[in-house]
Amino acid sequence: xxxxxxxxxxxxxxxxxxxxxxxxxxxxxxxxxxxxxxxxxxxxxxxxxxxxxxxxxxxxxxxxxxxxxxxxxxxxxxxxxxxxxxxxxxxxxxxxxxxxxxxxxxxxxxxxxxxxxxxxxxxxxxxxxxxxxxxxxxxxxxxxxxxxxxxxxxxxxxxxxxxxxxxxxxxxxxxxxxxxxxxxxxxxxxxxxxxxxxxxxxxxxxxxxxxxxxxxxxxxxxxxxxxxxxxxxxxxxxxxxxxxxxxxxxxxxxxxxxxxxxxxxxxxxxxxxxxxxxxxxxxxxxxxxxxxxxxxxxxxxxxxxxxxxxxxxxxxxxxxxxxxxxxxxxxxxxxxxxxxxxxxxxxxxxxxxxxxxxxxxxxxxxxxxxxxxxxxxxxxx
Amino acid sequence: xxxxxxxxxxxxxxxxxxxxxxxxxxxxxxxxxxxxxxxxxxxxxxxxxxxxxxxxxxxxxxxxxxxxxxxxxxxxxxxxxxxxxxxxxxxxxxxxxxxxxxxxxxxxxxxxxxxxxxxxxxxxxxxxxxxxxxxxxxxxxxxxxxxxxxxxxxxxxxxxxxxxxxxxxxxxxxxxxxxxxxxxxxxxxxxxxxxxxxxxxxxxxxxxxxxxxxxxxxxxxxxxxxxxxxxxxxxxxxxxxxxxxxxxxxxxxxxxxxxxxxxxxxxxxxxxxxxxxxxxxxxxxxxxxxxxxxxxxxxxxxxxxxxxxxxxxxxxxxxxxxxxxxxxxxxxxxxxxxxxxxxxxxxxxxxxxxxxxxxxxxxxxxxxxxxxxxxxxxxxx
Numbered sequence: 001x002x003x004x005x006x007x008x009x010x011x012x013x014x015x016x017x018x019x020x021x022x023x024x025x026x027x028x029x030x031x032x033x034x035x036x037x038x039x040x041x042x043x044x045x046x047x048x049x050x051x052x053x054x055x056x057x058x059x060x061x062x063x064x065x066x067x068x069x070x071x072x073x074x075x076x077x078x079x080x081x082x083x084x085x086x087x088x089x090x091x092x093x094x095x096x097x098x099x100x101x102x103x104x105x106x107x108x109x110x111x112x113x114x115x116x117x118x119x120x121x122x123x124x125x126x127x128x129x130x131x132x133x134x135x136x137x138x139x140x141x142x143x144x145x146x147x148x149x150x151x152x153x154x155x156x157x158x159x160x161x162x163x164x165x166x167x168x169x170x171x172x173x174x175x176x177x178x179x180x181x182x183x184x185x186x187x188x189x190x191x192x193x194x195x196x197x198x199x200x201x202x203x204x205x206x207x208x209x210x211x212x213x214x215x216x217x218x219x220x221x222x223x224x225x226x227x228x229x230x231x232x233x234x235x236x237x238x239x240x241x242x243x244x245x246x247x248x249x250x251x252x253x254x255x256x257x258x259x260x261x262x263x264x265x266x267x268x269x270x271x272x273x274x275x276x277x278x279x280x281x282x283x284x285x286x287x288x289x290x291x292x293x294x295x296x297x298x299x300x301x302x303x304x305x306x307x308x309x310x311x312x313x314x315x316x317x318x319x320x321x322x323x324x325x326x327x328x329x330x331x332x333x334x335x336x337x338x339x340x341x342x343x344x345x346x347x348x349x350x351x352x353x354x355x356x357x358x359x360x361x362x363x364x365x366x367x368x369x370x371x372x373x374x375x376x377x378x379x380x381x
Numbered sequence: 382x383x384x385x386x387x388x389x390x391x392x393x394x395x396x397x398x399x400x401x402x403x404x405x406x407x408x409x410x411x412x413x414x415x416x417x418x419x420x421x422x423x424x425x426x427x428x429x430x431x432x433x434x435x436x437x438x439x440x441x442x443x444x445x446x447x448x449x450x451x452x453x454x455x456x457x458x459x460x461x462x463x464x465x466x467x468x469x470x471x472x473x474x475x476x477x478x479x480x481x482x483x484x485x486x487x488x489x490x491x492x493x494x495x496x497x498x499x500x501x502x503x504x505x506x507x508x509x510x511x512x513x514x515x516x517x518x519x520x521x522x523x524x525x526x527x528x529x530x531x532x533x534x535x536x537x538x539x540x541x542x543x544x545x546x547x548x549x550x551x552x553x554x555x556x557x558x559x560x561x562x563x564x565x566x567x568x569x570x571x572x573x574x575x576x577x578x579x580x581x582x583x584x585x586x587x588x589x590x591x592x593x594x595x596x597x598x599x600x601x602x603x604x605x606x607x608x609x610x611x612x613x614x615x616x617x618x619x620x621x622x623x624x625x626x627x628x629x630x631x632x633x634x635x636x637x638x639x640x641x642x643x644x645x646x647x648x649x650x651x652x653x654x655x656x657x658x659x660x661x662x663x664x665x666x667x668x669x670x671x672x673x674x675x676x677x678x679x680x681x682x683x684x685x686x687x688x689x690x691x692x693x694x695x696x697x698x699x700x701x702x703x704x705x706x707x708x709x710x711x712x713x714x715x716x717x718x719x720x721x722x723x724x725x726x727x728x729x730x731x732x733x734x735x736x737x738x739x740x741x742x743x744x745x746x747x748x749x750x751x752x753x754x755x756x757x758x759x760x761x762x
Contacts, residue, residue, distance in 0.1 A: 017511065017513055019509065033472050093410055093721070129398050236507050335572075338689060342710070
């Protein structure tokens with residue numbers, strides 16, 4: 001699955017190690033020897049290239065709910081032509097928020113026991129549930145039946161990021177919303193169901209435990225040291241240099257020290273900023289250029305490509321208001337969550353981030369003749 | 382992927398709900414509407430049916446490390462004939478424990494900072510790692526190139542479970558081991574790399590956070606109520622009945638109230654017992670019969686089948702010695718961990734366990750004419 005041409009010789013170290021991610025607190029087992037194991041299976045992905053019936057293509061706007069946001073195509077003489085279009089997901093993960101709705105008699109808006117526990121003890125519900133409303137939107141990235149973000153120019157990707165920011169700002173005003181997630185799934189192995197290039201937004205009334213835990217870590221570090229944890233990690237990565245893969249005016253991209261999966265990339269703004277959605281246009285344009293490049297690398301690492309990216313902006317809780325530092329993660333789907341991970345919630349990663357970073361820097365050198373003059377030293381500081 | 386023939390009409394409820402798993406404490410979003418979304422992709426799995434080169438087949442014993450355990454075939458006149466064979470994994474997730482090894486100078490046996498954090502603050506390591514030793518074994522389930530557990534008779538599966546128990550008991554005696562995981566990955570989508578029917582054991586020096594957290598929940602419930610949490614949940618499931626799918630002399634199988642994935646099955650001993658590896662032969666034989674049946678259902682729900690099962694026995698920590706109650710989980714791979722799950726660590730499950738349980742009970746009725754006389758009421762109490 002990994003193109004051998006792109007892979008330098010494997011690292012010398014073969015002993016397994018356990019690492020702790022300083023940002024998330026999650027532990028990961030690195031097992032470089034597992035990368036070499038034989039494979040009986042070959043998974044292939046068949047795509048229905050049915051642009052005709054695609055609900056996301058221009059001309060099929062009536063196949064989706066009405067648009068919540070449309071970014072017009074400035075280059076088209078047609079005033080209705082669009083570049084990016086945001087619509088409600090017809091198959092939502094959360095029920096639509098309806099401000100006029102009566103509470104569900106079976107499930108209130110708070111946690112509620114769905115049945116009584118055994119009689120042996122009291123005052124405690126075993127089966128707890130609550131209704132979950134919010135929003136689930138699809139961000140259609142092009143009027144054409146394109147499958148890759150790399151087929152868009154960076155102006156267009158900037159517009160896509162503007163659409164993310166606008167929808168996050170909208171959902172922040174909706175009463176009850178506590179968490180807003182922006183993510184992109186590409187390829188069936190990454191959980192996508194449609195080919196036409198798109199991202200998604202899910203806004204929920206409840207904040208996930210892990211998101212809360214990361215916010216708490218950032219807040220704790222801020223309170224105890226007076227520094228931002230993300231800024232401290234970034235300084236550490238830049239000073240060490242081995243895991244840094246790209247730098248732009250406003251961002252640094254690196255393979256995190258304890259990434260849960262091979263080739264995980266974290267993109268972090270150089271300047272402390274809690275919210276993606278408040279980034280200036282110039283910052284979004286810079287991110288668009290960098291994302292175009294990183295996705296290109298992911299597509300070269302694996303063919304056909306399956307990857308995800310996720311945007312981590314400040315959740316709407318007060319505790320981490322000044323300590324939060326937003327970031328983005330990208331990762332190809334080269335490994336599978338299996339039995340061990342299920343039982344332990346601890347990932348086994350067969351590729352050290354230092355090795356992944358070397359692969360990416362090799363791709364960078366081939367990308368761009370200018371990069372060829374950069375030495376590993378150029379990546380530090 | 383799901384056989385329509387096996388699926389009763391969808392549940393009436395379409396609102397999303399958030400549920401909390403009483404055993405694990407994990408929250409899961411149930412979004413029944415998402416099950417109906419269209420699919421552009423079709424994933425197919427190609428298998429190399431290369432029994433000739435299979436390292437797990439009888440006659441190729443020299444292709445694997447020496448056996449740690451062999452269960453002989455009592456029906457064969459050949460004294461070397463085996464039914465189950467346990468060998469070291471050639472591509473281990475953890476480095477082999479070597480009691481004579483010097484500590485790695487770069488990575489001690491405890492947590493150790495792999496580099497200094499930024500200068501802005503002190504006394505705290507950002508990049509922490511430790512070496513991770515332990516054991517990683519493959520339990521080869523048959524001398525023949527079989528791909529399904531259902532091709533084995535239940536005596537043979539009982540032998541397999543005896544092998545699990547023996548290897549768990551062995552690893553408990555190895556100094557430093559804190560956690561022992563037994564799991565089975567079937568099909569590429571479930572993380573398997575080889576076709577020949579096999580399970581795995583991973584023993585590690587560190588206990589995963591999630592395993593510790595579940596042990597703590599059980600211990601806390603025991604201390605606060607004087608009851609076992611697992612026993613309480615089991616009583617609740619039996620009394621409610623809607624999620625129970627099979628009962629045997631020693632076990633109850635149900636679809637947990639807040640299962641993270643569609644068709645998740647939890648198998649729980651009826652009598653409080655902390656350790657799988659201390660189960661009597663008669664209990665293992667009963668589990669073998671039940672597992673054969675449940676795996677048969679998983680294989681009928683999805684073709685080609687990809688599933689995992691995991692065994693959760695008491696970790697080697699003292700805190701939960703009397704409060705722990707072992708269990709087993711089985712689940713087909715019908716959905717994919719995607720961007721939302723990555724960012725939030727919260728799964729979206731498009732199938733309510735009550736609906737999954739109805740599907741399984743439908744399969745049970747077709748399985749066995751005796752079951753046809755059972756009414757839903759028979760499943761309660």
